[in-house]
Amino acid sequence: MAEKEARGEDGDNIGSLKLQREIRDANILILDDSPELCRSLRATLQHLGFNAGFLVNPQRVMEKLDSDAYDLLLMDYNMPQVDGLKLVMDLRNHQKYANLPIIMMTGYATESMILKSFTLGANDFIEKPIHPNVLEARIKATLAYSQVLSKSYERIRNMNHQLEELILQVESASRAKSDFMGSMSHELRTPLHGILGSTDFLLESEEDEEKISFLGLTKKSGLNLLGIIDQILDFSRYDNDTSQVHDVPFNLHDEMDRLMIVAGEARHKGVDFQCLKPEKNRVVVGDIYRIKQIVSNFLSNAFKFTKKGKVTLQICEMSLSQKEVVYRFMVTDTGMGFNIEDREHLFEPFTQADQSMSRSHGGVGMGLAICRKHAALIQAQVRCSSKEGEGSRFWIDTPLVLEGNEV
Numbered sequence: 001m002a003e004k005e006a007r008g009e010d011g012d013n014i015g016s017l018k019l020q021r022e023i024r025d026a027n028i029l030i031l032d033d034s035p036e037l038c039r040s041l042r043a044t045l046q047h048l049g050f051n052a053g054f055l056v057n058p059q060r061v062m063e064k065l066d067s068d069a070y071d072l073l074l075m076d077y078n079m080p081q082v083d084g085l086k087l088v089m090d091l092r093n094h095q096k097y098a099n100l101p102i103i104m105m106t107g108y109a110t111e112s113m114i115l116k117s118f119t120l121g122a123n124d125f126i127e128k129p130i131h132p133n134v135l136e137a138r139i140k141a142t143l144a145y146s147q148v149l150s151k152s153y154e155r156i157r158n159m160n161h162q163l164e165e166l167i168l169q170v171e172s173a174s175r176a177k178s179d180f181m182g183s184m185s186h187e188l189r190t191p192l193h194g195i196l197g198s199t200d201f202l203l204e205s206e207e208d209e210e211k212i213s214f215l216g217l218t219k220k221s222g223l224n225l226l227g228i229i230d231q232i233l234d235f236s237r238y239d240n241d242t243s244q245v246h247d248v249p250f251n252l253h254d255e256m257d258r259l260m261i262v263a264g265e266a267r268h269k270g271v272d273f274q275c276l277k278p279e280k281n282r283v284v285v286g287d288i289y290r291i292k293q294i295v296s297n298f299l300s301n302a303f304k305f306t307k308k309g310k311v312t313l314q315i316c317e318m319s320l321s322q323k324e325v326v327y328r329f330m331v332t333d334t335g336m337g338f339n340i341e342d343r344e345h346l347f348e349p350f351t352q353a354d355q356s357m358s359r360s361h362g363g364v365g366m367g368l369a370i371c372r373k374h375a376a377l378i379q380a381q382v383r384c385s386s387k388e389g390e391g392s393r394f395w396i397d398t399p400l401v402l403e404g405n406e407v
Contacts, residue, residue, distance in 0.1 A: 189230075196226070271306050337391050346384070
């Protein structure tokens with residue numbers, strides 16, 4: 001037991017002995033234009049227990065490396081036929097020899113030579129004449145480092161492969177979930193539209209005020225449920241990456257006027273509503289569907305959380321060039337507001353600033369998450385500011401392509 005503790009764990013000790021055997025059995029190729037030096041170095045290496053071969057023609061080095069399995073290249077820095085540094089670069093750029101350990105040697109070394117050698121891919125640098133003990137130590141250290149690094153790369157490759165398989169499994173599960181959500185949303189919408197249609201018919205024909213009240217509650221609940229289903233359907237589309245941008249020409253003022261239908265909800269709640277459009281009306285090209293989805297969601301939230309006061313929709317030009325204009329679409333309210341610490345959580349799916357909101361105001365907390373996805377597709381970013389008890393402000397800045405002159 002004491003011996004085990006001194007040597008470390010059995011596995012580590014076995015691995016260390018295996019590494020020592022691999023280094024001792026290493027095949028080393030000597031590359032130098034002097035045959036006498038090559039023979040001398042080969043004899044020294046063989047005496048130290050290594051297997052060694054040599055080559056005096058540097059132009060045949062890759063051919064030699066291909067014909068025999070060498071674990072390390074011990075090469076001269078200065079050779080008449082080939083620049084040693086150029087050869088190192090060529091080897092490192094070759095996929096087969098990119099990780100081959102290389103030790104360079106020379107009779108005279110400057111700091112610049114050593115620095116260039118390491119920069120271009122050499123593992124070590126030795127000055128001649130080389131003492132056998134120094135040569136043995138430098139070769140063993142280089143081989144040990146190279147083998148440990150090689151095994152680390154192999155582990156990383158295996159881990160990356162496992163990670164890729166896990167990612168594929170997660171993506172497959174996510175697609176299955178999104179497909180299910182999308183399918184269920186479609187299946188739920190069909191009977192719900194039937195219920196809403198029947199409710200509208202009964203409302204038109206019913207005269208009893210109590211029954212009208214119950215039917216009105218049924219219709220409101222059905223519309224709320226339909227809104228939630230639509231959000232789930234939208235969210236599943238984004239998860240499946242099936243959403244595409246559809247840029248079309250549109251008249252900015254006309255499209256904003258169509259959003260004014262939300263003013264009815266404002267009047268019903270006793271909340272003032274104001275829409276401030278830019279003085280210059282332009283025809284622009286962009287995905288108006290997504291812009292209106294984002295603005296509608298901002299307005300819906302503003303009316304939901306504003307019991308009294310005012311809600312304002314403001315559209316203004318932020319910048320103008322020959323080809324495009326950047327518009328800011330901003331909704332401001334005087335509602336309950338939220339803590340600035342909760343800002344990031346607002347854009348996470350199924351999340352609200354305060355979980356009690358879902359009980360008192362309804363909703364499942366997907367609206368702003370969908371807005372963020374809409375905004376990303378049209379090269380915009382959802383931003384917000386708020387002060388608890390005083391109101392909130394949500395906006396996007398989105399670039400739109402100019403189509404002609406002012407209207």
